[in-house]
Amino acid sequence: EVQLVESGGDLVQPGGSLRLSCSASGFTFSSEAMHWVRQPPGKGLEYVSGITGNGGSTYYADSVKGRFIISRDNSKSTLYLQMTSLREEDTAVYYCVKDKRAVISRPGFDYWGQGTLVSVSS
């Protein structure tokens, strides 16, 4: 059974930093690309970032480019999102999403985690 468990969400001040983690199990982690998708409270979904199965290629939405870094440790089956220079508009539930493929050249979302809440406020 595929399981994705996010952690690391917290209340942080504007300008602060936070690292999210997503622990994966139930599939060959290194064989699949992974993504982060966020959802502000009461609003819709926004694609944040993606990384190929081998970690060699990444993609970022313009809204987070230069501030967020996606990475993965295939030996630990864990996906990360390092967030810096956080803004109030980054407040959202952050979901870890598994891909059906190793590449990110086309969408391949299948399984979603339950999400972790990041609140940016002074």
Place this chain on the structure above:
Amino acid sequence: QAVVTQEPSLTVSPGGTVTLTCGSNTGAVTSGHFPYWFQQKPGQAPRTLIYDTSNKFSWTPARFSGSLLGGKGALTLSGAQPEDEADYYCLLAYSGARVFGGGTKLTVL
């Protein structure tokens, strides 16, 4: 910046049929946008229903189907059930970018 449009809300009667659409401000939606559809119930994470326009996952109820219709992506629900009341989001791919629609709140009433 691409914008993906969906109906803000729709209502369907139990047992009825409804079609949700997914449009793009850049022109007609094609299979090359790899349309995806997601269902989200209150307090839950989204669940992927349809990928690459019309393909289903093992967990996708048979009453859901995806297609291209009139230059848009479409999700058709045939034989609506009370448990289908949820928010539905589509996603389109534009080269490297993935853009979600604003979502459709579907009421079964």
